[in-house]
Amino acid sequence: MCSSDDLPVAKTLAELAALTERERALYVRWSRGPEIDLGSVSSRDDLTGVRMPGLSANPLDVENWWGDRSRTLWVARRLYDYAHLPHEKGPGVRPWVLTGGETGRGPDNEPLVTDARPLCWIDPSVIEEARTEVARQEAQWGPLRRSGR
Template sequence: MNRIPVGMLGPVPDDLPTIETLDDLTRLVTQPPPGEELYVRWSQGPAVDVPGRCGGSSRDTLTGIALPGLSANPLAVEAWWGDRSPRLWAARRLYDYRHLHKPGVRPWVLAGVARGRGPDNEPLVRCLRPVAWIAGGALDEAEALVEAQPAEAWGPLARG
């Protein structure tokens, strides 16, 4: 995966690398670039979210209020996860929000800094740099892995 320099403040690249497999995402989750917090965001991509410069802002769909960052979800494995599979953790980070996958919307990874919480208590993140797209194959692998789990009540956070 070709790296974009940390602290990039120039134009957002159109040629982001792509994370093709769940194993690739798991490696990134378990071995993030030093000093960076990684997040996954579902959107049209960094060129739309942070045109020209990193940073970015989401908008609350109910009120129309501009939020102080991009709605995203952290990729770092939480301590409470213990010695469970980091691959399953990475899969769940994709699976739980797959209802956001709509035409023109896809997941991508960004390095960022949390600046607050959104209306669903999600982190609102200032994008420091876009890292990579996540390919459909990785999404398919995540779905298969999560759905193979024996838990009966496991499901996406889909809202009607």
């Protein structure tokens, strides 16, 4: 396990998109950080309190059906979908990228990741960049209604 302070920080969507070209089995976790999460290596279902057999995370890998569309836009969409979590989960919650293996699915069909290896933090400016990129697509994609944003 590494210190959270030692993790590099991704500062642009383009940087994260490049990471998806070099690495596979990438996930974004919204939490207080690897030092806390990797101690127990499990998440708890917020509704029932049940412990799950891995860390709840969101996949970052580009799916084949995305075709030759922009990787940067893919990453923006993946971040946009969960950018509300720091407001819901409280102070200190921020996104970080990890790699690992899936052991199952959580109640929202999210992957549960084991053997997690932290790769980097995601700077808050990247989340704003993601929101801007998704907003630019609204005329082509249609409205993406997400509560609390």
